[in-house]
Amino acid sequence: MAKEYYRNSIKKFLCEPNDIVIGDLLINDDFETTDLQKNAWKEEVVILKEQLEVFASGDIVFEYTIPRIGSRIDTVLIINGVLFLLEFKVGAKEYSKSAKDQVMDYALDLKYFHEESKNKIIVPIIIATEADSITNSVDMMSDKIFDVISCNKGNIQALIFDILSRTEEKEIDLESWINSRYMPTPTIIEAAQALYRNHSVEDISRNDAGATNLSQTTIAIGKIIDQCKKRGEKAICFVTGVPGAGKTLAGLNIANERHQFEENEHAVFLSGNGPLVDVLHAALARDKAKRTDVTIREAERETKSFIQIIHKFRDDALSSNRAPVEKVSVFDEAQRAWDKDALTNFMNRKKGVPNFDKSEPDFLISIMDRHEDWATIICLVGGGQEIYRGEAGISDWFAALKAGYSDWKIYLSDKMTDSEYIGNESLQDLLGNREYDSISELHLGVSLRSFRSEKLSEFTKALLDNELHMAKKIYSELKETYPIVMTRNFDKAKKWVKSKARGTERYGLLASSEGKRLRANGIWVPTTINHVGWFLNGKDNVDSSFYLEVAASEFKVQGLEIDYGLLAWDADFRYYNRMFAYHKFRGDKWTHVRKEQQQKYLKNSYRVLLTRARQGLVIYVPEGSDIDPTTLREYYDGTYEYFKQIGIGEI
Known part of the structure; x- marks a missing residue:
């Protein structure tokens, strides 16, 4: 099965009759093509022939597949070593947030999992054909992905020229790019x-x-x-x-x-x-x-x-x-x-x-x-x-x-x-x-959840087993590819996960089911949550993980994952006197957990929580109180200092 519906050099594409291009798209479509899709392709071909006529070199690919997401990129342009990902919204008069997230997801997928795209500049572009022109903030992030650029059918050419004037890259071989290994790590x-x-x-x-x-x-x-x-x-x-x-x-x-x-x-x-x-x-x-x-x-x-x-x-x-x-x-x-x-x-x-x-x-x-x-x-x-x-x-x-x-x-x-x-x-x-x-x-034997680092489970085990030197050693290697940071300010923690996630990358608030005194910091860990909505609903839905209002416990997230996690660490599993101490909050006070099996369950709860995030984690350790006997500073300071000794940096 072809990875794309159509590919050619831009020069040959410009010379090829529109009916031939559309015919190739129809022949390679795996599904029964709707009239709406057929008309959209016709419009896209006309627009691109007008906008690309000034480019002497480069390649064009229509409908490039991304099996992990179960979708196809409308058009990929490869010009002067830069990958332009074009998501068309034919007839649209506005630049929707969902479309921006969609094309950013494509860019992230190629960057993370497509071998020939890993070190390339990637420019995600949404084209609302009938929208008004807007001024874009043309910024490239550290991983060489640009912020999503919005344009209409008349200013594609100008935006491409603008990007190319800012970059100088080696040419990309179309055949190598098309046939590149795709190595995804899906949720x-x-x-x-x-x-x-x-x-x-x-x-x-x-x-x-x-x-x-x-x-x-x-x-x-x-x-x-x-x-x-x-x-x-x-x-x-x-x-x-x-x-x-x-x-x-x-x-x-x-x-x-x-x-x-x-x-x-x-x-x-x-x-x-x-x-x-x-x-x-x-x-x-x-x-x-x-x-x-x-x-x-x-x-x-x-x-x-x-x-x-x-x-x-x-x-x-x-x-x-x-x-x-x-x-x-x-x-x-x-x-x-x-x-x-x-x-x-x-x-x-x-x-x-x-x-x-x-x-x-x-x-x-x-x-x-x-x-x-x-x-x-x-x-x-x-x-x-x-x-x-x-x-x-x-x-x-x-x-x-x-x-x-x-x-x-x-x-x-x-x-x-x-x-x-x-x-x-x-x-x-x-x-x-x-x-x-x-x-x-x-x-x-290899963790696929955290595609950024295979050492996360190893680090988690060392941390929970109180193997300080081992945890410190693994963390020094882990932090290069998988960020783990901490803070004692809940607002800072929320800003961190929001700033890291792009497109529809999912972030969420995690906490132990025994984290009863996180309520003092405005964090509730309800026994029952809408876990389907928490994992599947979008950014505009208050039940989704994106709102960071509902903490999901180990019982709700085991076996599932998010991209970035905010783990609120309570005093149920606290570090004290150079070892972890096990507690449950009952009535108006913390009580010791003495049964070995119950200790095992509590420790495993944090093992689950620490390994839910695929791309990065911020740990929030509350400051504690000088007044409230259920949230004393000493209940939290030891944990914070232990993490500090491991080398986890504070934001």
Whole structure:
């Protein structure tokens, strides 16, 4: 499939009949071209031939694809080594903010992920054809992207000349640019949308040497499924990975590829993460409704068969002993499955099942074991991600396999022996004498969430483990590509995230669910928020993250991400006497958290929060009070000083 609908030198484009240009655009259009689109192309060709007639050299590209965003750039001009991105709004009389964000998103995508554009000057231009001329502030930022320039159909030429008079760049080879490697790192929302549009995982994931194992993991899982189907076997495989490494992306890809009723291969992506499922359902439905004639409600019904909340899948199995329609089940965040006590208590009290006595892993395996021929379970396992009471970690999956399901083959990541997955226990103790295959491709070791730095998860671990020297060392390397700063002024923190984000890059306010005394600083952390709106709504919607009014806790953001984060750090997890102290606010005072498991949940909450931002983070540590005994300065100063020792700079 061509990456563009039309390309040529500007000189040849000017000489080519308009009908030939339009014909090429129509032939290469993947969809049924509407009359509106056809007329827009005609207008664009006429305008560009008038405006570009004075340029003796350069190239022109129409409808260049950006699969990560699921869109195409109207026109790219390559003149004197400068990339001009033109977004036409034919007939428009105003320069809309949404159009400016759209073309800036294109510029950022090329700068971040398109290899041949990485070090080039990029000029995003919005062309509202019937708008009045305005005076533009022609400014280039440090990464060689210009602020969005607004022009109408009559002053494109003058603006291009103005830019070229300010720059002196090496020529760009059109063939090299067109065929450049595209190495995107999509958010999980973008990835789900792209996969649902039938893009391959290679289209939307980095393919540089540091992250090739995402594709390798997908291939390895595919081989296991094919073997099960061919031989009539049942298998369970455990995929591990650092935070943000693409476990969920790999799982979504498998579920999407194997979602085929006609081949007896119906797959489902199951998650116990309610907010993640809600956001993905809404994102997929909105995207499909925008691209097709179906309503959002109709689109939602379809997406709910592809991605399901794990509790619905589990509870449906209570009403029947039949095997589920799914032959392939992908369990996201498998380490968060409920232990035996938690699920038994829930089934007895809430579901009226008095004799239930299984852990959630045991019950989920038993559901898939109902198949008489073949079945495959894929467990996606993150380390240090348990944040809810009753989450079993990975040990209950192994306990179920140790006690039964002897005909199931077991495939493990070769990192499963690491302490962050199985603690201080050994695989031999956990699995007994069960045989298993260890496969290196089932581990995802490179963080894709923070494409600016692969060291974020490593830094977060050192910081939370109180490894000062290690955290300091990693931070000195990390800060060059991934900014982490701090402040004791909330207004400064808000200004920082707003100043960093461009286009539709999303920023938001984060805080621990136990951050009860952030209220003294005007920050509420509600138990219930509109998490779909927080992640998906635009800058003009008060429920969106952009307003920085609603703090999202670890329970609302786990598995999801934003571009820039503002993390408000309360006294629940405070640094005191050279170590972290664990607290909860109850009634009118802070109380110590003494149970090891509860301490683990609190620490993991901050691990989740520290790793949500893809491009940068500002940490807000309140000043504290001399009067209010619940917000004393000493509760916050130690944390601030610890960060200072690490080297985190104050804005």
